[in-house]
Amino acid sequence: MTEFLSTLPGGIVTGAVYALLAMGLVFTYKATRVPNFAYGALAALVAFFHYSLVTGRHVSFHLNVLFVHLNPGWTVRLPFWGAVFASLAFAAVAGLVIERFIMRPFARAPMVTHILVTLGLMLLVSALAQQWFGANDLIVPNDQAIFPRTSAFALGSVKVSWEQVGVIGLVLAFGAALYWFFRYTETGLAIRAAATDRDVASLQGVSVRRLSLISWVGGTMTAGLAGIMLASLVVSSNPSTLVLLSIKGFAAAIVGGMVSFPIGVVAGFAIGIAGEIIRHYAAHANSTIFVGADEIVTLGAVVVVLALRPKWIFKGIREDEDAGVLARSAGVDLAIGRWIDPVEAYRLWRASTGGLISPAVWTWVKRVFPFVLGALALVFPFLPLPEFWTFPLNLAFIYLLVVLSYVVLVGWLGQISLALGAFIAVGGAGAAIGANTLHLPFPLPILTGVLLSIPVSVLVGLPALRLRGLHFAVVTLAFALVAERAIAPHFVGTANVLVKPSYLSSDRPLYYVFLVLTAATFAFAARISRTKTGRAFRAVRDSETVAAAYGIQPTRTKLTGFVVSGAIAALAGTMVAYELGSVQTGYASVLFSITWLAYAVVAGITSLAGPLIAAVLWGLLPALSQGEVHAAKISHWPEVSAAGLLILIMAFNPQGLASMARFLRTRVSAHEEEPDEDLRAIEAAASEERPKVGAPA
Amino acid sequence: MILEIQDVELAFGGVHALDGATFGIDEGQIVGVIGPNGAGKTTLFDCISGFRRPDAGRIVYEGADLVSRPAHDRVALGIGRLFQQAKLWPSVSVRDIIRTAQHRSLKAGFFRSVLGIGGAAAEERRAARNADEALELVGLSAHADKPAMELSTGMLRLCEIAAIVSVRPRLLLLDEPSSGIAQKETEALLPLLRRLRDTLDATVLVIEHDMPLVMGLADRIVAMAEGRVIADGTPAQVQVHPEVLQSYLGTRAVPA
Numbered sequence: 034m035t036e037f038l039s040t041l042p043g044g045i046v047t048g049a050v051y052a053l054l055a056m057g058l059v060f061t062y063k064a065t066r067v068p069n070f071a072y073g074a075l076a077a078l079v080a081f082f083h084y085s086l087v088t089g090r091h092v093s094f095h096l097n098v099l100f101v102h103l104n105p106g107w108t109v110r111l112p113f114w115g116a117v118f119a120s121l122a123f124a125a126v127a128g129l130v131i132e133r134f135i136m137r138p139f140a141r142a143p144m145v146t147h148i149l150v151t152l153g154l155m156l157l158v159s160a161l162a163q164q165w166f167g168a169n170d171l172i173v174p175n176d177q178a179i180f181p182r183t184s185a186f187a188l189g190s191v192k193v194s195w196e197q198v199g200v201i202g203l204v205l206a207f208g209a210a211l212y213w214f215f216r217y218t219e220t221g222l223a224i225r226a227a228a229t230d231r232d233v234a235s236l237q238g239v240s241v242r243r244l245s246l247i248s249w250v251g252g253t254m255t256a257g258l259a260g261i262m263l264a265s266l267v268v269s270s271n272p273s274t275l276v277l278l279s280i281k282g283f284a285a286a287i288v289g290g291m292v293s294f295p296i297g298v299v300a301g302f303a304i305g306i307a308g309e310i311i312r313h314y315a316a317h318a319n320s321t322i323f324v325g326a327d328e329i330v331t332l333g334a335v336v337v338v339l340a341l342r343p344k345w346i347f348k349g350i351r352e353d354e355d356a357g358v359l360a361r362s363a364g365v366d367l368a369i370g371r372w373i374d375p376v377e378a379y380r381l382w383r384a385s386t387g388g389l390i391s392p393a394v395w396t397w398v399k400r401v402f403p404f405v406l407g408a409l410a411l412v413f414p415f416l417p418l419p420e421f422w423t424f425p426l427n428l429a430f431i432y433l434l435v436v437l438s439y440v441v442l443v444g445w446l447g448q449i450s451l452a453l454g455a456f457i458a459v460g461g462a463g464a465a466i467g468a469n470t471l472h473l474p475f476p477l478p479i480l481t482g483v484l485l486s487i488p489v490s491v492l493v494g495l496p497a498l499r500l501r502g503l504h505f506a507v508v509t510l511a512f513a514l515v516a517e518r519a520i521a522p523h524f525v526g527t528a529n530v531l532v533k534p535s536y537l538s539s540d541r542p543l544y545y546v547f548l549v550l551t552a553a554t555f556a557f558a559a560r561i562s563r564t565k566t567g568r569a570f571r572a573v574r575d576s577e578t579v580a581a582a583y584g585i586q587p588t589r590t591k592l593t594g595f596v597v598s599g600a601i602a603a604l605a606g607t608m609v610a611y612e613l614g615s616v617q618t619g620y621a622s623v624l625f626s627i628t629w630l631a632y633a634v635v636a637g638i639t640s641l642a643g644p645l646i647a648a649v650l651w652g653l654l655p656a657l658s659q660g661e662v663h664a665a666k667i668s669h670w671p672e673v674s675a676a677g678l679l680i681l682i683m684a685f686n687p688q689g690l691a692s693m694a695r696f697l698r699t700r701v702s703a704h705e706e707e708p709d710e711d712l713r714a715i716e717a718a719a720s721e722e723r724p725k726v727g728a729p730a
Numbered sequence: 731m732i733l734e735i736q737d738v739e740l741a742f743g744g745v746h747a748l749d750g751a752t753f754g755i756d757e758g759q760i761v762g763v764i765g766p767n768g769a770g771k772t773t774l775f776d777c778i779s780g781f782r783r784p785d786a787g788r789i790v791y792e793g794a795d796l797v798s799r800p801a802h803d804r805v806a807l808g809i810g811r812l813f814q815q816a817k818l819w820p821s822v823s824v825r826d827i828i829r830t831a832q833h834r835s836l837k838a839g840f841f842r843s844v845l846g847i848g849g850a851a852a853e854e855r856r857a858a859r860n861a862d863e864a865l866e867l868v869g870l871s872a873h874a875d876k877p878a879m880e881l882s883t884g885m886l887r888l889c890e891i892a893a894i895v896s897v898r899p900r901l902l903l904l905d906e907p908s909s910g911i912a913q914k915e916t917e918a919l920l921p922l923l924r925r926l927r928d929t930l931d932a933t934v935l936v937i938e939h940d941m942p943l944v945m946g947l948a949d950r951i952v953a954m955a956e957g958r959v960i961a962d963g964t965p966a967q968v969q970v971h972p973e974v975l976q977s978y979l980g981t982r983a984v985p986a
Contacts, residue, residue, distance in 0.1 A: 557844065564843045564854060568822075568830040575819030582779065582813070583893070584805030584834035593840060
């Protein structure tokens with residue numbers, strides 16, 4: 034009993050931070066209807082800013098103009114609470130900049146755009162945090178803890194530290210202040226009104242834009258406060274651990290339907306306390322089997338709650354979750370369209386120039402291109418290329434499949450899943466089981482890896498696919514975190530090196546194995562896209578209701594897509610295992626999944642050309658340009674550039690780079706045709722207004 | 731009787747959208763459903779096509795009760811639905827919309843259809859042919875490669891009609907085919923809908939506010955108000971029915 038009680042203070046205090054994170058998320062969501070996936074990254078950024086001020090940050094710059102040579106440098110060091118205020122001011126500015134320059138154009142964008150944009154923001158912020166503050170762990174020593182770590186009092190044998198008391202007190206005070214804000218201030222009331230119905234609220238004179246600004250500033254400051262406390266509580270952290278920890282805050286917020294403060298707070302405490310208790314007993318069980326058991330239980334519970342679909346969760350659900358995700362109509366709905374409507378601009382450009390390439394030429398190019406590419410790929414290893422090229426080339430195949438997996442699920446089916454890394458781990462594990470445990474001869478372990486992904490997809494997909502949009506994304510995120518923390522560790526590392534035949538020990542034979550596998554998978558995917566399954570995918574993506582009206586079962590279609598996409602990712606996982614010996618943590622991680630989602634969207638998420646562009650730009654080029662010399666130095670520019678491009682592309686054209694090709698080839702057609710008499714009358718009459726297809730009713 | 735609506739009731743909270751609606755339709759008829767806003771016409775269509783489940787009553791289609799069947803099953807039974815606001819997949823091309831609409835008539839499973847074996851390729855070709863024929867029928871062939879979002883409201887309507895035609899329904903539910911399109915188009919719609927019935931040999935149930943259109947089109951008119959049927963007969967009979975006039979104008983007709 035005492036042992037059980039001794040875990041409580043730690044659990045309550047972690048729970049308090051999750052509750053704080055949940056409150057900040059609900060705050061932003063209520064006012065703007067944006068689920069802020071960048072929240073944890075912002076928390077990490079502010080925490081790092083804060084502790085660099087506390088330990089002292091050297092600021093310097095060089096100025097060398099004509100005769101002026103300046104090189105001033107000074108060290109900024111602030112006392113702890115002074116740094117807290119400076120950091121919160123920094124957070125406020127960050128929130129302001131993000132709202133004004135990134136989020137505002139997306140005010141009326143559909144949910145999926147919001148998810149993608151805030152994911153891009155998350156990559157951007159966490160990459161910046163690492164760029165500025167280094168990849169080293171942030172260690173908070175005792176003299177820099179937010180409150181002294183000395184024992185405050187003891188209840189029986191349970192010791193409670195000042196740090197724990199202080200953090201709980203701060204969170205409670207913050208909760209009370211928030212309650213007061215929403216209850217008694219005019220702005221709070223306006224946010225509540227906007228949360229119920231934005232249009233009605235703005236008709237009543239509420240400035241939705243001002244609310245958005247307030248909520249981003251307030252939300253980022255909350256995130257910063259939570260980040261500072263979390264960094265102090267966990268003692269040692271880095272940006273990615275803080276981002277992952279904040280997923281728990283997200284889980285708590287979503288249990289409260291993203292709009293309920295009380296449910297979010299209770300869920301935050303529950304997740305914190307349950308996790309701490311399970312972690313404590315798992316550590317005592319002295320068996321590696323229990324690694325990550327706390328993640329499985331807490332996030333599993335969140336998934337179960339979501340899958341049960343209690344009414345309160347869906348009270349705050351956005352109506353537009355059925356609208357076409359990457360449908361270009363989404364582009365029309367973006368606020369930026371009021372200044373420059375991308376669709377309209379595109380149409381005008383096309384009408385005036387008639388396109389650059391004639392459709393006949395384009396069709397021919399498209400038909401010949403795969404063969405040219407295939408022939409090139411066949412002779413590639415025999416070209417006189419530097420030795421170090423072979424390894425990145427093999428990895429490029431893996432990236433091709435990773436992006437293809439996203440094309441199927443996100444681009445064609447419109448479901449944003451963040452569990453890609455989990456399926457890579459599953460594929461690697463399946464291959465290891467096939468080769469090491471079942472002692473199967475060479476090609477078969479690949480099959481076991483792919484086959485293993487099917488029951489996993491069904492198991493995760495069945496509950497998850499009852500949900501849509503945001504909820505689906507969060508459930509897959511929870512699964513990804515479980516896979517990263519609790520499943521992958523058992524299959525990663527030197528203990529699980531895949532047994533492979535000796536003829537596959539060098540890169541060249543593997544190159545051809547990968548080439549065959551990748552080509553076959555792409556051919557398979559191309560066939561899906563052209564036949565009834567692919568059409569059903571797009572129908573479900575654009576509108577589940579209309580799909581059902583034409584006899585397409587949405588759930589079954591989504592499950593098919595989830596299984597196919599999971600199998601492709603698992604195939605990539607088996608390839609990782611064959612190339613590197615086993616699946617490394619990097620590939621199985623949530624961050625890997627999110628990063629490659631950003632690459633995939635930027636390169637073109639609806640097209641088979643997308644994977645090619647992404648694999649070359651972000652898989653091959655960085656590896657080749659760094660070469661042998663710089664291989665050890667990790668640059669964040671791929672992530673930063675892709676995240677920035679992602680946000681830009683969402684603003685201008687949700688179909689990504691690959692659609693630029695279509696942009697070049699399309700010719701004007703409407704003006705050349707002679708519609709029959711009957712239709713011309715209809716057209717003339719209807720041309721007055723443009724329909725808003727797929728817009729929420 | 732192809733369809734019988736028997737005492738169907740459905741309430742949203744305290745609002746009785748359908749309050750014992752009852753009528754039947756004979757095979758091959760064009761039946762117009764009229765009534766003021768809130769009469770329960772669209773709700774009735776939702777019940778027939780399976781998007782809403784009535785609280786009470788039966789919907790008998792070709793002798794079997796439909797109430798417990800899911801929406802996507804009813805398509806297979808031959809019930810096609812045209813929505814009040816043309817609802818289609820915005821980013822899908824017109825030709826692919828019509829092919830997608832035939833999903834249910836393509837029997838091949840996932841692997842057979844992807845690999846194009848066991849008759850799957852022939853099915854795909856049939857679907858493509860049906861699509862071209864349907865587009866020809868409504869005169870949209872020239873726009874086959876455009877995504878739906880580039881079409882005008884009137885063309886979307888035509889596209890939707892083509893999608894429904896391609897699945898060869900036996901019962902066609904048209905919810906305000908003239909809504910959102912201009913007067914001129916409405917005039918073009920009448921011969922098109924007639925041609926449709928003749929080509930498909932289908933029974934048509936049509937909700938319409940445009941009186942000249944519905945009176946010219948329908949063999950029979952069912953007038954609804956407050957979730958019930960208040961008049962049922964030929965267009966000429968219903969036009970002078972006192973309760974119909976009252977529900978539209980709020981006064982009893984003064985006998986001339």
